[in-house]
Structure formats: structure tokens, C-alpha cells
């Protein structure tokens with residue numbers, strides 16, 4: 001079996017990559033994913049200026065997953081663009097993802113105009129779902145603002161673009177959100193970002209410092225929500241808009257389920273943070289073993305084919 005995939009017009013040798021925020025802060029971390037079994041990588045979400053982020057401790061692993069309120073720490077747009085342009089010369093046969101978002105609508109347009117005018121020839125992931133910047137709501141929970149933003153963006157942005165979405169929890173919201181996304185030539189949507197503003201307590205205390213301990217939840221806790229979002233949008237979106245599945249992937253079986261729900265690429269966050277880039281080889285081998293046992297040669301053989309009762 002092969003776990004290769006495509007997103008838009010780009011081919012990837014493997015359908016696994018990191019989730020933005022994990023193993024992607026600098027050249028060292030990105031280089032480790034580049035040289036792993038992952039098919040590609042996405043950068044830490046970049047803002048116009050570098051950011052130190054929220055006070056520490058701001059990330060905490062638990063038995064079933066993780067909680068984080070990083071606060072968008074990153075080295076700034078130019079750092080990641082320089083690295084991506086360098087890789088276009090040293091690895092011309094590979095395609096990478098550039099995650100970004102502005103701290104304001106104006107900044108978002110400034111960032112995307114810089115991408116449009118640059119030599120970057122990969123895929124841009126616009127983060128519409130950061131839950132951890134105090135005072136900033138998750139953009140994609142405001143569908144009117146999201147539609148206006150995407151309308152303005154597509155008036156000038158002509159390179160491949162996808163959006164990173166928060167989880168939705170209401171069927172009517174799946175309907176409303178899909179109606180908005182179907183209006184635009186999106187290359188993909190990525191479901192899901194962490195489940196915003198959970199709270200983890202150990203003994204008598206919260207476990208992270210920012211926001212009185214409130215933070216985005218990842219890991220085993222969120223797989224049912226992630227699978228539901230992947231499949232809900234798979235059922236509703238124009239087939240030209242592909243889906244990246246993120247959330248709760250610990251094993252090949254978890255990845256198999258994301259693809260059954262309609263994912264064309266699978267991102268790994270909490271598991272990658274806990275296990276390191278070796279997780280890509282383990283999970284890829286586990287998925288291949290499942291496919292071999294079931295007689296599936298490529299992921300297209302079972303993508304979106306989850307059975308109903």
C-alpha cells in the first residue's frame with residue numbers, strides 16, 4: 001500500500017504532516033520534520049512581527065492529550081518566508097505549507113499580499129481559529145466576518161490557500177459554514193484546531209499560567225469532534241475543496257478513520273509533541289498495515305467511504 005496523497009495540484013509522498021504549532025517554531029524543528037517520514041510540514045502560524053507569546057508554563061501534556069495557551073509565539077513572517085524560499089532552492093521537488101494570521105484584519109491582508117508578491121510557491125494555511133490571544137475571538141466562529149475577509153482576500157490572492165478552522169458543534173453551523181466556504185476557490189479547509197478554552201486541573205491547581213489556566217485542548221479528547229468536523233464538511237463542500245484532518249491522531253487506526261471521514265491529508269500535533277518526529281514512521285507503518293490487511297492500495301480506495309448503519 002502507498003500512503004501518498006495530493007492537495008490541489010501538489011503531490012505528497014506521505015499523507016502525514018505536523019499540525020501548525022508543533023515542531024515548527026524554527027529551522028531546527030522544521031528541519032527535523034523535513035527529514036522525517038512526514039510528507040511535508042506547516043510552519044508555526046506567523047504574524048507580521050515576531051511575538052514572544054504568553055507567560056510560561058503555557059503548554060501541558062496530560063495522559064489523554066494536551067492543553068496550551070501559547071499566545072502565538074513566533075519568529076515573525078520574514079523568518080519563515082526566508083526559510084521557505086531557501087527550501088525551494090534546496091528541495092525544488094517538495095511543497096510546504098505556510099501558516100499565517102494577522103493580529104488585525106489589516107495585518108492579515110498585509111501578510112497575504114507579501115505572500116502573493118513573493119516567490120513562495122507552496123500552500124498557504126490561513127489560521128482562522130487561534131483560541132489563545134486574549135481579547136481576540138476565533139475568527140471562524142463569526143461567519144459574517146469570515147465571508148467578508150475571504151471575499152477581500154480572493155480579490156488579490158491567487159496562490160493556493162486553505163483555512164485552519166476551529167471545531168463546530170452544531171449541525172446548523174456546519175451548514176452555514178459550508179455555505180460560506182463553498183463560495184470561494186479554497187484549496188482546502190483544515191479541521192480542527194484545538195478545542196478552545198478547556199481547563200485542566202491537577203491536585204488543586206490549573207496547569208498552565210495564561211488565562212487562569214484556560215487553553216486549547218488536543219489529543220485523544222478531541223478525536224470524535226475532529227472526525228465529525230472532517231466528515232460534516234466532506235459531506236457539504238464542493239469536491240474541489242479538499243479536507244485536512246487534524247485532531248486525536250495517535251495511531252494508524254486514528255488516521256484511517258480521518259481518511260474514512262474524507263481527509264486527504266492528516267496532521268499530527270499532540271502525539272508529535274510527545275513522541276517526536278519518529279511518530280510519523282510509526283503511524284505511517286500502522287496505516288499501511290491496515291490498508292494491506294483490507295486490500296486498499298491507495299487512500300483514494302477508502303477516502304470518505306465511512307459506512308453508515
Ligand SMILES: C=Cc1c(C(=O)O)[nH]c(=O)[nH]c1=O
Nearest residue numbers: 045070071072130132194216
Ligand atoms: C496560532 C495560535 C494557536 C495557538 C497558540 O499559539 O496559542 N494554540 C492553538 O492550540 N491553536 C492556535 O491556532
